[in-house]
Every structure is written in structure tokens, then in C-alpha cells.
Amino acid sequence: MKQEPVALSSRTVVGPSPPAKQRPRIRLSRNGPYLVTVDDLTNSKGERLQGWNGVALCRCGASLKKPFCDGSHIRIGFSDDPRPERTPCRVADCGDAAQPESGEVNPPSIRIARNGPYMVQGFDLDTENWSEGASRERFALCRCGGSKNKPFCDGTHRSIDFQDDGN
Numbered sequence: 001m002k003q004e005p006v007a008l009s010s011r012t013v014v015g016p017s018p019p020a021k022q023r024p025r026i027r028l029s030r031n032g033p034y035l036v037t038v039d040d041l042t043n044s045k046g047e048r049l050q051g052w053n054g055v056a057l058c059r060c061g062a063s064l065k066k067p068f069c070d071g072s073h074i075r076i077g078f079s080d081d082p083r084p085e086r087t088p089c090r091v092a093d094c095g096d097a098a099q100p101e102s103g104e105v106n107p108p109s110i111r112i113a114r115n116g117p118y119m120v121q122g123f124d125l126d127t128e129n130w131s132e133g134a135s136r137e138r139f140a141l142c143r144c145g146g147s148k149n150k151p152f153c154d155g156t157h158r159s160i161d162f163q164d165d166g167n
């Protein structure tokens with residue numbers, strides 16, 4: 001039977017609740033790329049990149065098709081195993097993503113920092129490696145492959161002079 005909205009007054013109409021909107025999710029492929037569907041994927045030059053049908057984003061730093069994965073993680077033997085010298089990830093350590101929490105909920109987006117991480121907001125992330133104090137609304141994901149705090153950026157892209165002129 002079709003459910004009709006119920007008029008409570010001349011100004012208020014209550015109908016069936018809309019389904020709760022799920023936050024989009026970033027998945028980590030083991031020793032491989034980030035898997036994500038994203039409407040708003042933009043590089044550091046302000047160019048919008050196609051990501052709405054699902055993309056594999058490089059996180060080993062070696063792809064020749066950055067920011068997309070080209071399978072190079074297999075060639076270089078990329079490992080996302082935790083490093084023994086792992087240090088706590090704090091927002092302030094996350095390279096170029098060190099932005100204050102505003103408290104507002106922003107639409108999901110991924111911005112590619114110049115020669116740096118993916119700056120993510122509004123996504124859930126499949127990881128057990130959240131550190132104390134890390135923001136779940138806004139975070140920086142390593143794309144140089146060198147972070148000791150994978151999947152998060154810890155600023156290593158600077159010390160290894162990670163370069164991605166194309167983005």
C-alpha cells in the first residue's frame with residue numbers, strides 16, 4: 001500500500017523518512033592502491049579528474065600515471081606493513097593537510113597536494129590505524145609511499161623529495 005504524507009498543519013507535512021545517506025568510503029587494497037569513487041577529485045593545479053566511476057589511486061609513489069595506479073606497486077614490491085618506528089599521526093604532522101577542524105560537514109572531496117598527499121574530507125576510511133587525536137573528517141593520505149604512518153601522510157614526501165609535476 002502506498003504511504004501518503006501526513007499533513008499535521010497547513011504548514012507541516014511529514015512523510016516516510018528518506019533513507020540515511022551513507023558516507024562514501026576509501027578502501028585500501030593490500031600493498032596496493034586506494035580504491036574510491038569520488039565526484040570531486042582535483043589536482044593541485046585545480047584540474048578536475050575523473051573519479052566518479054571508481055578509481056584506484058596510487059599510494060606507492062611509483063605509478064607513471066599518477067594519481068592513478070598503473071600496477072607499479074607490484075614492480076617495486078610496495079609494502080603497507082606497519083613500520084616499527086611508526087610515530088603517532090597528528091593532524092599537524094600531516095604535511096600540507098594541516099588545517100584546523102572547522103566543525104562543519106563538508107561534501108566529500110579529495111584534493112591532491114602539490115608533491116604531497118591526498119587531502120581528504122568527508123570519507124570513511126577502511127583502516128585500523130587511526131591514531132589518537134586524528135581527525136576522521138579531514139585527513140591526509142600518503143601517496144609518495146614513504147610514510148611511516150601509512151596510510152596517513154607523515155611529511156616524509158618532503159624528505160624524500162617526492163615529485164609529481166603532472167598533478
Ligand code: FES
Pocket residue numbers: 095116117118141142143144145146147152153154155156157158
Ligand atoms: S605523501 Fe606525505 S608522507 Fe607520503
